Amino acid sequence: MEKQNKVLLLGIWASPYTKRVELALKLKGISYEYVEEYMFNKSPLVFKYNPIHQRLPILVHNGNPIVESLVIIEYIDETWKNGPPILPADLYKKSQFRFWATFIHQS
């Protein structure tokens, strides 16, 4: 059972992208292991789990890597139903959430 819910977060402490994922995990009350990475000395795990961009954060759930902080947050919200919902259930409101999240992300 323990192994089926293994959650690993690779991140950088000063990264707002890492922080938003940590916030989502904490909001949902999910236990996770955290590995600190270094911008100019990344571990082989970063190249293994995010070969396209080699950026942090990376969430690894039961061995499956998920990258891009906004994608990770949606994954967390849809995977763990405990804790408060992050995205609204209403599809129109959800589209607005995605618009503003992307807008802020790209600004």
Ligand SMILES: N[C@@H](CCC(=O)N[C@@H](CS)C(=O)NCC(=O)O)C(=O)O
């Ligand atoms: N769009 C990405 C941005 C991630 C990002 O830029 N992460 C930075 C740390 S703040 C990084 O890993 N930089 C390492 C690099 O660019 O080599 C996300 O939202 O996850």
